[in-house]
Amino acid sequence: xxSWELKKLLKPTWIVIVLGLVASIWALMMYYASxxxxxxxxxxxxxxxxxLGSLTFGGIILFVSTKLFSLDDEQRIKEVILSxxxxxxxxxxxxxxxxxxxxxxxxSLLTFIQVxxxxxxxxxxxxxxxxxxxxxxxxxxxxxxxxxxxxxxLCTIFSSHTTxxxxxxxxxxFTYIFRSNDGAEQLSIFLFSDLLxxxxxxxxxxxxxxxNISLSSFSNWYSLLMNMTVMLMLTIQSRRHEL
Amino acid sequence: xxLKVEQVxxxxxxxxxxxxxxxxxxxxxxxxxxxxxxxxxxxxRILVDVLAPTSGxxxxxxxxxxxxxxxxxEVLGYxxxxxxxxxxxxxxxxxxxxxNLKGLSKASAKQRVNELLQLVGLDDAKNKKLKGFxxxxxxxxxxxxxLINDPDILILDEPTAGLDPSERIRLxxxxxxxxxxxxxxxxxxxxxxIESVADQVLLLxxxxxxxxATPAHFLEKMYSQVWTITLTEQEALVLMDTFIVSNIHQQGxxxxxxxxxxxxxxxxxxxxxxxxxxxxxxxxGNPHQVNNHSF
Numbered sequence: 001x002x003s004w005e006l007k008k009l010l011k012p013t014w015i016v017i018v019l020g021l022v023a024s025i026w027a028l029m030m031y032y033a034s035x036x037x038x039x040x041x042x043x044x045x046x047x048x049x050x051x052l053g054s055l056t057f058g059g060i061i062l063f064v065s066t067k068l069f070s071l072d073d074e075q076r077i078k079e080v081i082l083s084x085x086x087x088x089x090x091x092x093x094x095x096x097x098x099x100x101x102x103x104x105x106x107x108s109l110l111t112f113i114q115v116x117x118x119x120x121x122x123x124x125x126x127x128x129x130x131x132x133x134x135x136x137x138x139x140x141x142x143x144x145x146x147x148x149x150x151x152x153x154l155c156t157i158f159s160s161h162t163t164x165x166x167x168x169x170x171x172x173x174f175t176y177i178f179r180s181n182d183g184a185e186q187l188s189i190f191l192f193s194d195l196l197x198x199x200x201x202x203x204x205x206x207x208x209x210x211x212n213i214s215l216s217s218f219s220n221w222y223s224l225l226m227n228m229t230v231m232l233m234l235t236i237q238s239r240r241h242e243l
Numbered sequence: 244x245x246l247k248v249e250q251v252x253x254x255x256x257x258x259x260x261x262x263x264x265x266x267x268x269x270x271x272x273x274x275x276x277x278x279x280x281x282x283x284x285x286x287x288r289i290l291v292d293v294l295a296p297t298s299g300x301x302x303x304x305x306x307x308x309x310x311x312x313x314x315x316x317e318v319l320g321y322x323x324x325x326x327x328x329x330x331x332x333x334x335x336x337x338x339x340x341x342x343n344l345k346g347l348s349k350a351s352a353k354q355r356v357n358e359l360l361q362l363v364g365l366d367d368a369k370n371k372k373l374k375g376f377x378x379x380x381x382x383x384x385x386x387x388x389x390l391i392n393d394p395d396i397l398i399l400d401e402p403t404a405g406l407d408p409s410e411r412i413r414l415x416x417x418x419x420x421x422x423x424x425x426x427x428x429x430x431x432x433x434x435x436x437i438e439s440v441a442d443q444v445l446l447l448x449x450x451x452x453x454x455x456a457t458p459a460h461f462l463e464k465m466y467s468q469v470w471t472i473t474l475t476e477q478e479a480l481v482l483m484d485t486f487i488v489s490n491i492h493q494q495g496x497x498x499x500x501x502x503x504x505x506x507x508x509x510x511x512x513x514x515x516x517x518x519x520x521x522x523x524x525x526x527x528g529n530p531h532q533v534n535n536h537s538f
Contacts, residue, residue, distance in 0.1 A: 001343055001344075004340050004343055007336075008329065008331075011331045071329065075327045075328060075329055075330065076323075076325040076326060076327040077326065077327060077328060077329070079288065079291070079293050079321065079323040080321060080322070080323060080326065080341070080385075080388060080389075081344065082292075082293045083291040083292065083293055083316055083319055083321040084316060084319075084341065084344035084345045085313045085316050085317045085344065085345050085346045085392075086313065086343075086344050086345075086346060087316065087344050088312075088313070088316075090313075091344065241292070241293065241294060241295040
């Protein structure tokens, strides 16, 4: 059943074009960095997720994986699916599992592009693969999975891909607009600007937490946000008689 | 096998879509008749457990379908009024996907999908993507997906919409063959489809089940109450104001009217054999009479 859902996600050919484009831009960025020496290349290597990687990843999650949760409505097939043996609770669980797998696949591809960029321009590339790099990857992975699940929940609630994209892109974009990471010790979940800057998933997907340990207090916020979203989705689905 | 509807009522905010419906379905073909907004689709959605009734319940073999959940859906085949399918899937892929959701094994799904594609006449188009399909072809895919698990209960909402006459005849044949051991419920605006296959006809109006009987019984009740008469346009207009007209046929300068009336509507009127369409117009009226009194 997962393979069928994955098939639906992998249908759009433009993902390949987007990934190709990201690889080209990244290669170009690394090339210009290499002019200033290897140290500059390594610095650039660590900035991959800051804009290019995280924006691409967020876009793919929003435009591709989230669509899985509104496709039945859009194609007027929801009632057919709901009337099948596994069309309710079972399928919903399968779809969440599918987007987790899909997000992991996209994460691997984007990481592969990042590493290839380094290998092209640095001879002793192993220098870059220190502990902080793997920590960075872990944060990006966790952030992307949370964002994928969060947007999938919202798409199920709204039953509309367009509404979900608009809403999630707004939240996702805050980190790129609001910059309040100065004086990290003073960060508080109760501060509106901090919440907008770091309260949603793009902050994790940019891997900024690695350099800002004090933000670990925000994990409580993330678990609260995720629990509330999942609970809301389950309640609404139950009311709709779709569980 | 029994599907029992007990005091089912459904409300959308202030609008009552279904009001206290009671009925027991046993194997056979049931035709749902009623004008738009009568509650046919709501009734069908409740029967397939896609919609929970505001009050009342539906029992399958004595057990509430909302309790049975997937056990009930396992024996169900459903074609909703609106059906499209995934545009990037071929007909074959789509049917395999539905077979998967219905719990068929891979091998039996492949065999069943091929059988059904042949049955609905889409064998040649099985590898074409659904986005290139016409309305009628999509409808046939919809019928095939409903039959894929060989359901005990088959519910089809407007199955003949978009089908050409030969496809409609083919569908009637399919349903008639299956009817012996299955409950088949279908709604359609094409009354002749129901007339030729249904064992029982249920008339729904404004969310209420106003009458149910066999087509023969309905026709018997209307016997000697259906008339035809050929008149001038002016004379016809006068009769249209007074009587229920089930058909108007322009014949040059004159007009042939088909009238449903207990008494002879005109001295020249000739008594004819009733059709189910006359019963439909008798119960639900003819919008042509209300809105357009001109030829």
